[in-house]
Each structure stands twice: as structure tokens, then as C-alpha cells.
Amino acid sequence: DDGTGEAAAFAKAVNIPVLASIPADDDLRRKSANYQIVGTNATQWGALFAVLADAVAEAPPLRPKPLTQDGLLGLFDAETTGSNFVLDPATDADMRGSFAAVKPSLEVVYDNV
Secondary structure (H helix, E strand, C coil): CCCCCHHHHHHHHCCCCCCCCCCCCHHHHHHHHCCCCCCCCCCCCHHHHHHHHHHHHHCCCCCCCCCCHHHHHCCCCHHHHCCCCCCCCCCHHHHHHHHCCCCCCCCCCCCCC
């Protein structure tokens, strides 16, 4: 959980419970990236993961309600999702650089309509 509320909004939108909220903590991220076990009572995170384990054990099986692409993107800040970004299709030159092949167009152009 990075504090934005997006995870909770997603859970609410798809009708699933939040079983635990694990903070976006740099120490936790580093230990996880190094495959260190963090869910024991020997760490500061032990109690949090114990609560998560209990919640998982008690939670009933659920099927989340599917979201459309727009429904999913609507949960996030427009600046984050790039909703104001216009996608332009890549050209052959964009994809292949100096190896791009010039191909005659099959497009019919009518100059005098």
C-alpha cells in the first residue's frame, strides 16, 4: 500500500476484501528483493504477516467482479495512467531504422473528386 488508496479502491470496485495493508516500506522491499524471510516474529513485520495469514485462512473464496479497461484505469490518477498521452502508431522506419523497406502504397488517392 503506497498510501494513495488505489489498492482499497480496486478491492471495493471488484468486490473483494482487503485482507491486510502492507506498507510500501524501503526496508521491506530490500529484504524481499534479497529473498529474506520477513514474516517471522523475529522481524518488525511478523505481526503484520500473522494478521494476513489469519485473514487468508478465514476469508471465503470469492470471484472478483471483472472490470473493463476503462473501469480499471478510472481507479488511478490520470497523470499516472497517461490518459492525456496520444498514441501514434509506429512506422516501419521507427521499428526497423535503417533496415526499413520502402513499400509502394496501395492507397488510392483521388486528386479530382
